[in-house]
Amino acid sequence: MLPARLAPALFGLILSGLMSLVVSGISTIRASGPGADLLEVWMGAWLMAWLIAFPLVLLVAPITRRIVQRLVSTWAEAGH
Numbered sequence: 001m002l003p004a005r006l007a008p009a010l011f012g013l014i015l016s017g018l019m020s021l022v023v024s025g026i027s028t029i030r031a032s033g034p035g036a037d038l039l040e041v042w043m044g045a046w047l048m049a050w051l052i053a054f055p056l057v058l059l060v061a062p063i064t065r066r067i068v069q070r071l072v073s074t075w076a077e078a079g080h
Helices: 004-032 038-077
Strands: none
Touching: 004 038
């Protein structure tokens, strides 16, 4: 098992991997259509997307958490 302190980075790794896999797959199919080399092209696109997505998720996550906290507390304070 990994130490709990690595949970945010592991979450970002898994989230960015899955999201970039799906988005790159959709984009690759739309751009090149289904073909014999689809899997190879998709995996190349996915790797490049993941290399960008993972550090970006780590950078954006704290900002996103703050936005969510403000929205939730604003929502709760309004009596909803």
